[in-house]
Amino acid sequence: MVKSFQYIYNDEHSLNQFIIENGLDRHPSLFIQAFVGNSPLDAIQELQDQINRLVPRSTLIGCSSKGQVADGKIVSDIVLSFTLFEKTKVKALLQEKSDSSKQLGIQMCQEIGQADTKAFIIFSSHLQLDVQEFLDGVSEGGGETVIAGGVSSDLPQKRHTYVFTNQQISTDGFVSASLNGNGLMVQSHAVEEWQEVGPAFKVTKVRGHIVDGINFMKPIRLLEMYLGERFVNDLPDSSIEFPFLAKEKNDSVAVYIMNVLPNGSVELSQEVEEGQEVSFGFASVQDIIQTTTKLLAQLKRHPVETHYVYNCVARRRYISEVTKQELSYFNRISQVSGFFSYGEFGRKGGKPKLMAHSLTYLGLSEGVREPIKDLKVDFQLTPETDAMMSLTHLIHTAEKDIQELTHNIQISEEYYRSLFDNNTDFVYSTDLNGRFNSLNPSFIKTFGFTKDEILGKSALQFIREEDTGRVRRHFYRAMEGREQYYDLPIASKNGEVNFFQIKNIPITVDGECVGIFGIGRNVTKERQFEKKITQLAYYDGETDLPNKMKFREIVDEHISRAKKKKREMAVLFLDMDRFKMINDTLGHWAGDLIMKELAKRIQATLPKGAYPGRFSGDTFTVLLTKDVNESTISDITDAIMKTIQTPFTYQGKEFYISVSIGVGIFPRDGDESTDLLRNADSALTRAKSKGGNNTVYFSRDMKEDNTRKVEMEAHLRRAIDREELFVAYQPIMNISDQSLIGCESLLRWHHPSWGMISPVEFIPLAEETGLIYDIGKWVLVESCLQLKKWLDQQADDFYISVNVSAQQFQHPTFHCDVKEALVISGLKPEYLCLELTETIMLHDAAHTIEVMNSLADLGVKLAIDDFGTGYSSLSYLKHLPLHILKIDRSFVQNMNDHTPDVAIVQSIATMGKGLNMKVVAEGVETNEQLQLLKQLGCDYAQGFLIERPMSSDKMNTYLEGRNLVPSQKP
Structure with a gap:
């Protein structure tokens, strides 16, 4: 039987207790995976030392990470995953990058691979190690052995990231573990689903992994044209968001940018051929959910005893709610652990591959479990995910429309005219001076003008003056051959203003631009929906104050500034004393009215540089960023307590409320938002325990009390x-x-x-x-x-x-x-x-x-x-x-x-x-x-x-x- 235990690291004492309580020190075959976040070198060395002393017979591999998984939840702490095997032996190896990566992969299989090796788990310290070549070497040396794992970081120069075993640590290498034993049963899967977005391009100049030209342009220029300057500046990290999809026979393979060369060329994760078509890819949320649902259905019928998941940081960033639900479902089958990586390892099409925006899964068993009957898989999509799916579909559909339109112009004027006239989106064309020379019926229907009122007129006459400069820039870029996307508010003849998504493309005849085509779609509802999503996601619905998530972002932003300028800040936690009595006495509707009034009163007392928020229920937060010292904090808290103690009037009756306040000061009480907020909350708890209606500053003994309480x-x-x-x-x-x-x-x-x-x-x-x-x-x-x-x-x-x-x-x-x-x-x-x-x-x-x-x-x-x-x-x-x-x-x-x-x-x-x-x-x-x-x-x-x-x-x-x-x- 295989059994796993997940432990969120605190200190050596609690680690020792966890090991003793679960009998881990007595087991002869103990495999430990350590995901240490951005822990520094000395912290990793201390962790190695503790593990070697407490469980000397264990086999340890670990790496830096950006988000860890413990018991199916995403955490920011160090996570140790302990796995006990009865019939399986584990070997580990750390290899520094000194030889070719492919040779390292072959060597790894020779040193720790055996005839009964069922799986390799591999972690790479960063992407710049020719990771795909290493996997090719593993394939050559290890045959069809299952592979799982991931890359710790994108670039080594951004931050030091590590891979390590019981005795060794490296910032520039691979760490591997082999799982060996005929009694071990392995299941593996890679969930990687892409859909094409935008036009198709041709590779026009290539040298193996190095691409020098796409559509006769430097790749970096093409990327900047279509995906923007931010995307290019963030390469190669951003490549996991929009990789190239290289067409191979009847399939498309995701290819990632591994390096940007000074001359504007790019190095890809695998070779492509000259003349091969490529396009941009974006993760298909719908396909991901379908694939994961099928995998979970299989696991319901044949559940494993333990499993690991190595997930992409891009999934955590863009489809976080789907990712959280995936992990929760996996954990209901058996305990799941893992980390978020900058590239995942798995088999796709029979070959080991470096993947991205993927989930790579490894399930292990030494025995057979009964099917799980009470697991119902039903992914719930958040408004953000729905909006992302709709927007991707919208762009994809519009792109098809324009491609079809351009093709029809070249082939058949009659066919073009039919498409032009019957398109539900409005379509128009202009000459090189921006004057309208054709409109489709949808244009007339959308804006209410007649053709005589539009044709021959400059398009700039029909938009706001403040938008003319921006529209001109897009127009000129389209004339240069670059497709343009932008949003534009336009008023119809009756004065009603709507938002439209506009796309401009050049009309070319014999290779020269003779005019501009435009296609537009009313996206007013989508933009309102996006605005509403942002409001719902980041602001409290009753008070319009930043919610917990948004307030934490504000604190993070100001901590970054305060560190540079070496300034102090303070976080206040405010909790209304006995507010439940108001709700129970007057009802929740009245309680909500009083809560709004509380928010107004608190805001009215705050100085410049103060940021209020509603953390939850009757708890408010305040960030103070200017002239912060205990004297100014005391003045502000006194003012808050005084304004809240002023009676509230409801239906002719007066009600009195008092407030308890906890204070945490940056950097004294925490130099990261998590620590600062937690400590301010601890001070609030102490204020409440002292009877309320008072202010308490955080002190170190509170942390000790909290630790004692948790233990x-x-x-x-x-x-x-x-x-x-x-x-x-x-x-x-x-x-x-x-x-x-x-x-x-x-x-x-x-x-x-x-x-x-x-x-x-x-x-x-x-x-x-x-x-x-x-x-x-x-x-x-x-x-x-x-x-x-x-x-x-x-x-x-x-x-x-x-x-x-x-x-x-x-x-x-x-x-x-x-x-x-x-x-x-x-x-x-x-x-x-x-x-x-x-x-x-x-x-x-x-x-x-x-x-x-x-x-x-x-x-x-x-x-x-x-x-x-x-x-x-x-x-x-x-x-x-x-x-x-x-x-x-x-x-x-x-x-x-x-x-x-x-x-x-x-x-x-x-x-x-x-x-x-x-x-x-x-x-x-x-x-x-x-x-x-x-x-x-x-x-x-x-x-x-x-x-x-x-x-x-x-x-x-x-x-x-x-x-x-x-x-x-x-």
Whole structure:
């Protein structure tokens, strides 16, 4: 069996824990892939050292990367993928570029390839290593062996990127791993789907991989003409966006620009021939989805045990939502890992190839899994993806129209005239002075002018004055033989303005330009849709403020500037205190109105150089970029708190809101947006925990607290299974005769490394993470089972009291959970008492009363814990089926003859008797307190004076000492 574990690297301590917890250090065949992002050399060396010490028998390969995959999600952290094999051996090799790349590929197969090698995984440090030649060498030396992997970077001079093994690191080489064993089953696939965009060209001058001419032009000039200066400046990186599609028989092969030569020639990833046709290619999203869906359907029927995906950075950039869904579906079959590369390795047409804008897949198994029945594949296209598909289709279709139009002019005037007249897009022609000399019917229909009003007139008369310069430039470029695309607003005769996509092409006769053809299409709806997509993608719909994604972009942009100018900045996180109460009281519609008003107030207080945003819900963010210091930050936060505290008026009533603010300062609290935002958010969390309505600046101890909290959550999730949690019992005594009347179950946690952890620390964490429900259910069953055991041993009757959190009580199945605990244990309901906090009444009073009545009908006792410290109202108490009031220990411990606490305790005791309830005093530590409680009319007592909380074994001894259960000794 093959089994994989994905780990997001934090530090050596957590890595060691992960390895031990999953038994990775005990396995003889452990394969590790490390995707380290843009980590520097010393960080990679430290990671190598840790892996070699913690898992010395492992085989490691890794590389720099631009986006990592862990458990089917895209992350920016270092990712370690651990794969355990039972029948497979792994060998690794790092090769520096010193010989021909093809020879290196052959040598790699000879050194780590074997007769039973099923797959090679290969990473290249950058593109400038003749990668395709290396793959050709692998093909020659390794035959039909499956190949997967990718390229770490586009150009080595842009940034240092690395490949490495357990012992070696290189910035200029290949790292490879061979998977060897007859018991290993391998599945591989390459999802690479292209469609032609734009016209076809001919290769007119070529030297092997070097192309000197296309359509008798230097390739770099042709690329600039059709794809623009930005595309050319970003080569060869941008070639993965629009590669050449070289026509070969009945197929087209994607060919990538590997290098731009000083004379304007280009070096391609494979050889092309003179006279061969090439065109531009763009990824076909629809075909990609169809191919991936077929692959997933196959994997449903024959699921693998683990798999890796090596994805293109261009897919992450242009079809990110589709890519995320792909990874999610793969991860539902089995855990998936990988990275985003600048060129992927796989087999296409039987040969290993360097691909781009692709997903290369490698699935591994040593056993057979049952088919997966509950996986439904249904890709959901985002508006951005829909718009991209529509725009590509639009350009492709228009291009076909124009090509057909030009062809018809040359062949048949009659056929041309039919196409010209019946084209649904408007078509026109002008002379070399820009005067109209022909129009099709669609032109007349679109703009409402007659032919007499248009023909012979300059086209510039019908556009805005500010657009004339731009239109002239496109016109002259078309006269030079360069096709032109541009958007233009044009008014019809009735004054209505629409946006049109215009294409100009030269009309040539005997090789000379005699006029210009134009074709136009109304794209007003598309442009409005694109604008709406941008608004939806980057701005909050209620406040029009930048959303989380846009705000992060703003922060990134200003961090880049601040680093150059060595300036400080600050990020504020603002969270409205108890805003949920506004929504619950007034409704969400009113809450939205107040949220808009909040946004206006915040904006009104901000100085120049401040950028507000809405992060989520009732949380706002502010970036301060000018004159940032703690004094100016304090002035701004004071102004924000003051304006928010001004009452809001709704339907004639005033409502008050306060705000908590967390502050993170650049670069002190983070020199990257991720760290700065996270730390400002941590400061906000601290501000909320201090009661709200205050400002807190981030400090390093918060990071330590957060780290401790994250670690504790991970350990708490496994504490029950590891039997680290246990129930302690504290006796409850009848004050009048000092007999045992009950005992309280108290949850305790003994961690093997940290020792005893205070409930004050881990119970709030359990409530925050939602673990409290499962833990509370376990405590309930455990307590009932223990009491039933004591009662069966002929102990005197006494009840057991179990604490219930507000979250647990509000859970829809809580009543059923109580019944289930009683059934499992066989305990009668009257022996179980549930202790509820007063805060339970804050959530949903009607539901709370309904559940309490159903529990009372069941026969269970109900108690209010820590009475007097919360929100209990006598109007509630008299209607609730309560049996016991528990006086909070704070009143008992401060009690003496001259304090108000005596009067409080006496009042609660008197009220309890009036409501026919028993009164328990908690925290009794002295005989004086016990005697005073007796005088004040309390019924029961609990505290260290009677007994401390004890384990079940010690409670057995306690009961034996009171002769309540028979001795268990022989």
